[in-house]
Amino acid sequence: EARVKGVALSVELKAEEDDRLSNCNLNIKQVLPNLLNENVTFTYSLSVENIVNYIYSSDETLQLVAIHNYIDLLNKTIYDGSINDLVNDDIVSRSIELLDNHHNCRLQIEIIRVLIFMSLGTFKQMQSIIKYGAIPKLVKLLNSTEHYITQDIVISLGNIIKNRPYARDIALSHAILPRLAKLINSKISMIFTRHVVRTMFHVCKKSNPPLSFEMIKPVLPVFSYLLTIPNQSIISNTCWILAYLTEGCENNTRSLLGTGILPQVLGCLMCKEKNIFRPALRTIAHIVELGNIYETNAVISAGGLSHLCTFLRNHYMDEDIVVEIVSAIYKMVNTKEQIQCVISAGLLPLLIKILQFGEEEARHIVAWTVMDIIAEGSIEQLNELLNAGLLSIFYNLLEANDHNIVINALDCLIEILRAAEKVGQMEKFITMIKDAGILDKMETIQYQHDDLIYEVYSNTHAFLRGFVYY
Template sequence: MASESRFSSQFKNQGKDQEALRKSRADEVVTIRKDKREDLLSKRRNLAEVEGDFGAGPSATTPTGHAPTQMDVQMLNEMFMGVVNATDPETAEQASTTLQEAVQQVRRMLSTERNPPVDQLIGSGVLPILVRCLEKSFSVGIQFEAAWALTNIASGTSEQTAAVVEAGAIPLFLELLSSESVNVCEQAVWALGNIIGDGPHYRDFCIQQGLVQPLLSFIRQETPIGFLRNVTWVLVNLCRSKPPPARELIQVLLPALAILVHHTDTHILVDTIWAISYLTDGGNEQIQMVIDSKIVPVVIPLLSHNEVKVQTAALRAVGNIVTGTDDQTQLVLDHGVLHHMGKLLNHAKEKINKEAAWFLSNITAGNVQQVQMVFDAGLVPTLIKLLSDGDFQTQKEAAWALSNVTISGSPAQVHSMVQMGVVQPMCKLLDIKDPQIINVILDGLQNILKMASDDQAALTHLTNIIEECGGLDKIEQLQNHDNEEIYKIAYEIIDHHFSVEDDEDPQPGTAGALDGAPSSQWSF
């Protein structure tokens, strides 16, 4: 979260730098972006039996019924060496079958839904054997079972993933991407996705080792849908981590994403849009690259998709874009994004309400023309209603959106917002426990009062509204707040607009309204 001092410097109505406002909002929602979402994991375990499973073993554990002991590992190693040292085809086939069944038992232990014995397996010393089973000299069945087992180990903690990497699995998985077996290719993709999902270090290493082109080669019509889902998910992991991937990689990935964003499969579509959203979360340069790829006009209509997961991902993607420059924001606006926002603000899912309000807070941090587009779309009354009645997280985002109007908007726009009833719900939230939002609201109220200060009748009307709804009492109490910035703004509001001396101010209309606008626009 941004510090309060930085917040103060950006939102005290001194130098209306729209890009700075947007960057601040992008930082403020870092917790939104880092929310743990159960529908999109960086690592995935393979639990199900699949078509093409190479044989079926009798048990999900070793003959002793638990994780392998040192003796079990020794037996597994002997089976492994039996395949390596076989001198005739018959012996080799028998040894291969025996080893495959043993590796399959290990894999099945790791495929249990609850508490798989991953650490016990790593501690037993079985990992190097599993990794060597990926080598081309072993049968497709052994490669598949070993790859599956290692996939599930790599789906665990960072330490467990590191154990797989340190055992030398990455180069062998990359080799398996050229296997003639679709199942083996898919399992290798899955395993690499789990390794990449652990963070940028492994991501960059896999990229350097040549992952990307073989991965993209699977994006073709004949690829089975389940396999293509895994490929798309790995693309998400390539785009996910910070720092973002190199510019050269983004240029390679965007054409693939531009193909996948048209896919009819919901899983693929959702993951594709999340990949785009991660790229647009990397700064203005990455945002421009996404814009140049012509993906944005395809994503915007997905805001009205019938699947909530698609809407959520699309909203995040376009929301990230409008944290960019005015020109980047304008492109999104020009493609009709605001036509979708009314439904999103009124969506049954509160998280979508919140993110739609966050999106609009970055539009109202733009220029006057962009603020006017929000008014013209009829969205301000809905934002005011959410400020009054929404859940707390949505109220916070609505507070940002409406307060930004008092910074970026014209006096006429602010006056219109006041007429719509924004003051009362702003005052209502002044007793919450969130200092940052109190600061946002006080800043908005102070800006409104300043804009009306040259029209005494309008100012009196505003101060009466604030007093009658209990806002004045709350502002007076905030003069005792521990937060210095809150104390200062509250003091300034009381001192400048509610002190006894205000009665001695000049008569209305002597100076004109803010920015040269006629004072009559503040008439009520």
Template sequence: MSLRPGGGGRRGRGEARRGKYKKGVDLVEARRRREEGFVEIRKDKRGDSLSRKRRLVFSSSEDSVNIQGAESIYQGSLACHRHGVGISAEFSEDEMEKISEMALWLCSEDQAQQIKASTYFRKITSLEETGPIDLVIKAGVVPRLVHFISRNDLQAQQFEAARTLVNITSGTSEQTRVTVDDHDAVPNLVQLLSSQNEELREQAVCALGNIAGDSSTCRDIVLANGALIQLISLLNPRSKLSMLRTASWALSNFFRGDPVTIDYQIKSALSVLQKLLYSNDDTILENACWGLAYLFGGTENQLVDIFDGDGVITRLVQLLMHPSPAVKTVSLKTLANISAGDDSQSQVIVDKGVLSCLLQFLKSHDHNSSIRQLTGRIISNIIAGNHSQVQLVIDSKIIPPLISQLKHAEFNVKREAAFVILNATSRGTFEQIHFIANQGCIPSLCNLLGSLDSEVVAVCLEALENMLKVGEAEKELGNEDGAVNVYAQEVDDCDGLAKIEDLQLHPHPAISHAAIRMLERYWEEDEDDNDGVNEAGEEDKRDEGDDGDNSADAQTTVR
């Protein structure tokens, strides 16, 4: 199929040019075609409505949380901090010999040597670099460290060994797996949770949190060894603040990764998370929200009914107004995953008043791009639901400030706003799409057609095509603009048509095919009609002859 010229002539303006859009047809036939067309659109779009809803993807090996197809959003620390004095990471031959000597001391029966060696290994594994951890592992001391944490009669060695294992499990996944797979440290660490020494309990919590956060496999090993119930018991008012912070963080990691099976232990943990949501400490609040975000992040989200009865969703919506940006952000992430469920789950958060909070985020200049990006994500998930949910978003007056974000915000925010427009025009009624199209979103969507992000380009193209379908139906019904597809005209007026022409050569087949399809359907001139104009009566010739430039344009421009 031949490509249309990327015509500079298309950038001109004038009534003669606008008159080239396809003329209207019989009114009754137009209404029938419009109704049939929208029934077909609804059938096509219903099948992929859930695929339009997007969850957050939580990496199990990185200190970040990603939105599918978008930039990373900071999560916070995945691992407990290492315990040490920050000595140099450069190891000379003498220092390598020192590691070998300390390994022998650790394995000796001399308790003074054991204490000195265990303290030494705790210090060198505290370095930011992971190299020293590898050296310690290669020295063969991990089995001895695992042995010491079970020795309640050797408290100094036990404490230093526990701190060293915290450092090792805060390293790479391979280093963590050495303690789990090769030396079976988890059972001994779980036993430490019931130690009489609170500091030892806290070190065990930290190590188990590191292990659980490494991968779903490691997490399942921790859960299988009964760590969850014991951890929950530590989250009580009698525990000191540092324990509550560490234990709430570890609890969130127990839900990280692949979805966990909802059994009686998990339900007990949910009850604890609910209480933690009312903590006065921002760190504990943030950790509790992370646990919920992980739980809601599975592909089969079955927890909304459980939480709704306990008022957890209500509390999450309330936390959107919390003064801490970190608490706001993770609450948004949790609600974003809830909104990615089916229509009834999205409706739960709507019923709790989330839309009014999201409106404030869009209208205020005080919130960072991450908060506004997540705001757009939730709105796009809600509006991907049914017609009544589309109308609820419209009635909340969210669309105008959202389109302002589409025009002026950072790219990651614009990206989410584009998804909102796509989902609204995919799921909405004729009247709802008409409303969206008349809010000024078309120029901003056309501007994004030049993006290097192929997904954004595809989203904008589809949203524009949805509006063009409505414009075509309105034209066939005989609108007030002289039977012109007003949205096709607006795309042309803001130079979107030239960008769509350029997209015919896009390397992504779906984008190039969509561009060609749109050009043929909404801008291709009917050659027979042009021939008819040339052979028309004297009155038509006089109309075209009034402007020589427009006449020449009509002869040279192929649409």
């Protein structure tokens, strides 16, 4: 098992190295002509004791030899499958200390290689580099003007921060987000951009409470640009970042809306890749879940309901997706104007279809949506709902084995009659209900042995008895 894990880790390291060098077309000997000392002969197979002695030497050549030997030892533990906790506190602490040696970029590069190896290694190795203060030094080095250094630092920080809230908090306290944002521009390579966004994703990943507006403010301007880059990984991670930042945080949400990014997020709903449309949908849901008119109207004005209608048609058979979509729609039927937008987007027939044939959770949410439309909408909007086929499915809903569905149907019926009563059209609507066979079906409900259903039936029956038409 250890050998299999070792091979997997070595492949990951090799992939990182190949990805970093080949895709960026970097030739270290060309990039660092003054940093490579061709006369240095590296002595391999030093003992750990000699590595410690070399690295604590004031001779930078010996320090470099020590670092190379330590990398070689780390590499051997991976390739021979041992994956042991090769951690020497003296070597690790001294290596991190030498990151401050800004005039020797070659030494910095090799130390960062050590940190990349260890960040992909064991828990003990990871804890060691955090313990001895690697994160603040690496974040500071993001300001380096040397591209080949910053790319490796970004990779290392992403590995260290991944799924470690305490490590992320250290990085945030040293202003990692604005430094990452400064790296993003049209001049850097696609692969470098991908690494930066990946690290930014780990920094912004779901937290409780969410990152504050003050923390995310520096990165807000880059999101719109990132969504224009034709790379699935970059767009997916950007959408997930937006989803994390908008969850339960009104300040963050309003600030993001202020950047004009909403149409781009809605456009991501039309992507075929689930790792793009899923976080985009989650972002839209978080925006409308705040329940504020400003945010909800912003989504509607950007064409959100039309996008959701198309999206719902495309993913009608995906239960989890349907639940998220109808949950978002449910949050957008608070006023007559919003209800009219739902109707104009062509959503009513789809909602009625889900109410009849959908899975349980989606049916409940649609039932609440229908009741809100009835309660908040105009009589014309109620007629639109009935014309979409609402009454025709009530009969079947009253036969359902799930008592919650029956109760929701009866509740909807009462809301319809109350709305009709307000505008003096009670007789018309009771006639429609009779013609649909719903009143006859209601009579059979009183014989059910479910106390909740009988209670709701009794309330509905009592309500109807107040009118001579019944």
